[in-house]
Amino acid sequence: MSPLLEVSGLMKSYPLRRNMFGKVVERSQVSKDVSFTLNRGETLGIVGESGAGKSTIGRQALRLIEPDAGSVTFDGADVLSMNSRELRVFRRRAQMIFQDPYSSLDPHMSIRDAVGEPITIHQDVSARERDEKVRVLLERVGLREDQLLKYPREFSGGQLQRIAIARALTLDPEFIVCDEPVAALDVSIQAQVLNLLLDLQQERGLAYIFISHDLSLVRYLAHRVAVMYQGEIVEIGTSEELFENPQHPYTQKLVSAIPHPRSRCSPDALAGAVAMSSAEDLSC
Ligand SMILES: Nc1ncnc2c1ncn2[C@@H]1O[C@H](COP(=O)(O)OP(=O)(O)OP(=O)(O)O)[C@@H](O)[C@H]1O
Numbered sequence: 035m036s037p038l039l040e041v042s043g044l045m046k047s048y049p050l051r052r053n054m055f056g057k058v059v060e061r062s063q064v065s066k067d068v069s070f071t072l073n074r075g076e077t078l079g080i081v082g083e084s085g086a087g088k089s090t091i092g093r094q095a096l097r098l099i100e101p102d103a104g105s106v107t108f109d110g111a112d113v114l115s116m117n118s119r120e121l122r123v124f125r126r127r128a129q130m131i132f133q134d135p136y137s138s139l140d141p142h143m144s145i146r147d148a149v150g151e152p153i154t155i156h157q158d159v160s161a162r163e164r165d166e167k168v169r170v171l172l173e174r175v176g177l178r179e180d181q182l183l184k185y186p187r188e189f190s191g192g193q194l195q196r197i198a199i200a201r202a203l204t205l206d207p208e209f210i211v212c213d214e215p216v217a218a219l220d221v222s223i224q225a226q227v228l229n230l231l232l233d234l235q236q237e238r239g240l241a242y243i244f245i246s247h248d249l250s251l252v253r254y255l256a257h258r259v260a261v262m263y264q265g266e267i268v269e270i271g272t273s274e275e276l277f278e279n280p281q282h283p284y285t286q287k288l289v290s291a292i293p294h295p296r297s298r299c300s301p302d303a304l305a306g307a308v309a310m311s312s313a314e315d316l317s318c
């Protein structure tokens with residue numbers, strides 16, 4: 035079966051230095067010939083140090099950033115040449131979850147309205163149908179019915195990330211870029227949110243790009259892992275291959291920092307991984 039997403043030869047640079055006439059004389063290359071595929075229902079982890087270009091790749095895959103060169107193909111369609119109507123359909127099928135759930139929710143909207151907003155924008159359904167879908171979704175991510183009319187400030191970080199996940203699911207996407215989705219959360223609730231993402235993947239056949247600094251979490255969540263270093267994917271392989279037999283010196287350095295290699299992925303093991311990564315300094 036052909037991959038759901040195929041990214042090929044992505045390049046992106048930003049102006050670094052200009053001369054006295056304002057002409058750019060140096061650029062920083064933040065994506066260097068990045069290529070990978072993602073299958074339906076699969077999780078690709080992207081790891082690498084801060085500034086390696088992980089978020090840039092996630093955003094380019096969703097065309098939230100336009101690459102300078104390369105191609106992005108989603109379910110056989112060329113994303114970079116989509117017109118606005120095609121892009122609208124693509125934006126239903128491909129979503130993003132950010133590190134900071136506070137900034138991804140409008141503080142002036144009740145969570146029922148925030149989660150229902152994508153339906154209002156994209157689908158022609160009655161308010162009643164919309165609210166019912168939102169109720170079911172919010173219940174699925176662990177919120178109670180009596181919380182639906184509350185505002186973001188009334189929730190904890192973990193609850194807000196659950197709400198952001200519900201919002202990402204309202205249009206029944208097939209693909210979600212999760213950019214450090216638990217990095218801002220208390221360690222005690224990270225495993226709950228990660229298990230929710232895993233359960234939803236099972237239920238809905240979702241494909242994830244899971245971006246993280248934390249190799250021990252990626253090991254538990256991802257089927258395959260791409261290691262980024264200075265804008266390049268230096269190694270990509272199944273989690274097992276990569277963790278058992280890392281080839282690139284940078285990957286070897288990352289892997290050697292993980293205390294106890296274990297296999298993917300029971301809820302208990304995941305909780306263990308979260309606890310372990312907080313106990314050790316695994317910053318890449
Ligand atoms: N709009 C921009 N203008 C200039 N440089 C940018 C811009 N966006 C990103 N960069 C640079 O691109 C590089 C990659 O950024 P990116 O956010 O993708 O890294 P990252 O791997 O996600 O880092 P982190 O782990 O800190 O989130 C960084 O050096 C960053 O400063």
Ligand SMILES: [Mg+2]
Pocket residue numbers: 088089090213
């Ligand atoms: Mg980032």
